[in-house]
Amino acid sequence: MSERTIVFHTPPDEVDVVHVALASLWAQDADVDAMDRMMFETALIELVSNVIEHGDSQTTINCTLDLAVDESTMKAVLVDTASPPRIDLSPREMPDEFAESGRGLAFIQALVDDFDYRRAGGSNIWTLNKRRALLSL
Amino acid sequence: MFTSENVGADDAVVRAVGKLNMVSAPALREIVLKLIGEGRQRIVVDLAGVDFMDSSGLGALVGCLKAARQGGGDLRIAAPGAQVLMVLKLSNLDRVLATFETAEDALDV
Numbered sequence: 308m309s310e311r312t313i314v315f316h317t318p319p320d321e322v323d324v325v326h327v328a329l330a331s332l333w334a335q336d337a338d339v340d341a342m343d344r345m346m347f348e349t350a351l352i353e354l355v356s357n358v359i360e361h362g363d364s365q366t367t368i369n370c371t372l373d374l375a376v377d378e379s380t381m382k383a384v385l386v387d388t389a390s391p392p393r394i395d396l397s398p399r400e401m402p403d404e405f406a407e408s409g410r411g412l413a414f415i416q417a418l419v420d421d422f423d424y425r426r427a428g429g430s431n432i433w434t435l436n437k438r439r440a441l442l443s444l
Numbered sequence: 445m446f447t448s449e450n451v452g453a454d455d456a457v458v459r460a461v462g463k464l465n466m467v468s469a470p471a472l473r474e475i476v477l478k479l480i481g482e483g484r485q486r487i488v489v490d491l492a493g494v495d496f497m498d499s500s501g502l503g504a505l506v507g508c509l510k511a512a513r514q515g516g517g518d519l520r521i522a523a524p525g526a527q528v529l530m531v532l533k534l535s536n537l538d539r540v541l542a543t544f545e546t547a548e549d550a551l552d553v
Contacts, residue, residue: 322467345526345530352465356498404506405506407506408503
């Protein structure tokens with residue numbers, strides 16, 4: 308299993324810190340299928356972007372992101388100190404082609420197998436799980 | 445990072461490098477809208493140097509596409525990588541955004 312934990316603060320940190328952490332994870336776990344990486348990275352960046360964009364901008368949000376990859380699953384747990392989000396996590400349709408926003412959550416739901424949210428201890432806890440493609444033997 | 449190059453009297457190519465996300469998307473919108481304001485009709489966004497695009501980047505492309513068409517022109521994209529193609533397909537934008545292998549091809553039709 309490969310694991311990474313990063314702690315970041317927004318503002319000023321941006322999603323780039325997550326790209327850097329994933330690049331380091333993929334460098335260690337080189338056998339992860341390219342499509343799996345793309346799907347997981349896209350979902351995770353959408354999640355972190357959402358937290359950065361919709362978090363309470365009056366105060367700095369502290370974020371802790373745990374990433375783990377084993378032979379069957381890729382998992383991310385993001386804990387942030389923002390106010391509880393006012394978002395609807397029920398399954399959603401992809402917005403029409405000419406929409407300029409509103410695709411983030413639809414992307415996450417389409418790209419990973421499990422997407423969960425809970426509030427605990429004054430923090431938001433977001434979990435993404437993606438099963439890895441079966442490698443042909 | 446974005447650079448633009450005028451092609452002939454009516455067209456322009458915008459070359460994007462890096463990640464097209466919530467950080468960089470506003471700059472793409474700004475550079476393309478400026479070109480449209482200057483009367484450029486056909487704008488090609490060359491994505492050869494883009495290794496990642498999220499829904500913010502996609503939203504900026506859609507906004508630019510609509511602005512170009514409102515002005516009687518068009519917006520096309522060139523050289524999308526595998527991740528960019530994946531999000532285009534996921535959002536069904538592959539149906540409305542004309543995609544070409546190179547910026548030259550995009551202006552050749």
